[in-house]
Amino acid sequence: MFRRLAALFFLAAVLPAAAETPAKQLFGAVKDPAPLASRSIGTYARGCLAGAQLLPINGPAWQVMRLSRNRNWGNPALVNFLEHLAAKAPSAGWNGLLVGDMSQPRGGPMATGHASHQIGLDADIWLTPMPKRELTYDERERVSAVSMLAPDTLSVDPKKFTNRQFNIIRLTAKQPEVERIFVNRAIKKALCEQTSGDRGWLSKVRPWWGHDYHFHVRIACPRNSPTCKPQKEPPSGDGCGAELQSWYAPLPKPTKPSKPKPPPPEITLKDLPPECSQVLVAK
Incomplete structure (x- = not known):
């Protein structure tokens, strides 16, 4: 409690209105990482990021999309993970990764698009294959990702969701650092139907709303982050039975x-770990 009060008092002296300002505005306005030791602080949906590392916009087997958002930052553990995953992608028949949002330079809540991605351990990977040429800045801003869903949205379109998409998700889920992968319910259904042999990796793949044009990867809290809060282990089993069917159950009629x-209250600095106040103002 004392640390939280001390951090908020210090911040209030520097940014008078900060205590009441939505945290998404404060963290979204900062364009550079905090010059502190690298660590992820708090939970995936309520925290911040110190000493963030930038994923270069081009690599041997990846390209970053939507550069204007300035969201290709992460804990060094995430950047290292993405670089190694990209190197393995060709073995799964995937030319390379188109990387969407990771985190902001100092993590924290985002003004648009995500409730999580706050501590530099989440990344969106497009289900559109990377082209064999370097995309221009303009292309990275305006090219749309492709939904994998059939028109009824209950299943995938087999012309879009092919073995290549299946293989890159499976490859990613089998990496030991991965805690969760979030995909649309129809993609989870397709993974369940198409998997033979080892099904252990399917437990990490969780259905969630949206996520029809990309998959969301979340890695575990790294050793450099003692105040990072890990998630619970996923439920046992492959998640292909009653759990998946629950996502297809009709909504009860009112x-x-x-x-x-009413909308939930905005997250402010007092709702985040006390270290996030120091991360925000560090110079």
Whole structure:
């Protein structure tokens, strides 16, 4: 408690309105990483990132998309993971990675797009194969990723979701650093149906809304981050039975009109770990 109060007092002296300002505005405004020892702080959906490392926009087997967002930062463990995964991608028939959002330079909540990605351990990888040429800046801004879903959204389009997409997700899930992979329910369904032999990796692949044009990779808390909060282990089994079917269950019809729920309150600095105040103002 004392550390939290001391950090907030220090921050308030530097940024008078910071205590009430949505944290997404504060962290989104900072363009450079905190010059501190690298570490992920807090939880994947409520934390920040010190000493972030930039993933170069081009590599031997990857290209970063949406450069204007400045979200290709991560814990060095994530950057190292992506570089090694990209090197293995050709073995799965995948030319290379198109990398979407990782984290902001100092992590924290984002103004658009994500509730997680706050501590530099999450990355979105497009399900569109990387072309065999370097994309221009303009292409990286305007080219759209391709949805893998059939028109009914209940299954994948087999012309789009092929063995290549299957293989890159399986390769990623088999990496020991990976905690979770989030995909659309239809993609999870296709993975379940197409997998033969070893099914252990499927437990890491979790259905979630959206995620039809990319898969979201989350790696475990690294050793350099003692205040990083790990997730619970995924449920046992491959998640292809009743759990997957629950994502296809019809929503219950309301018995009477209900009032719309108010939006949740904005996350402010007081809602984040106390170290995040120091990360935000570090120079």
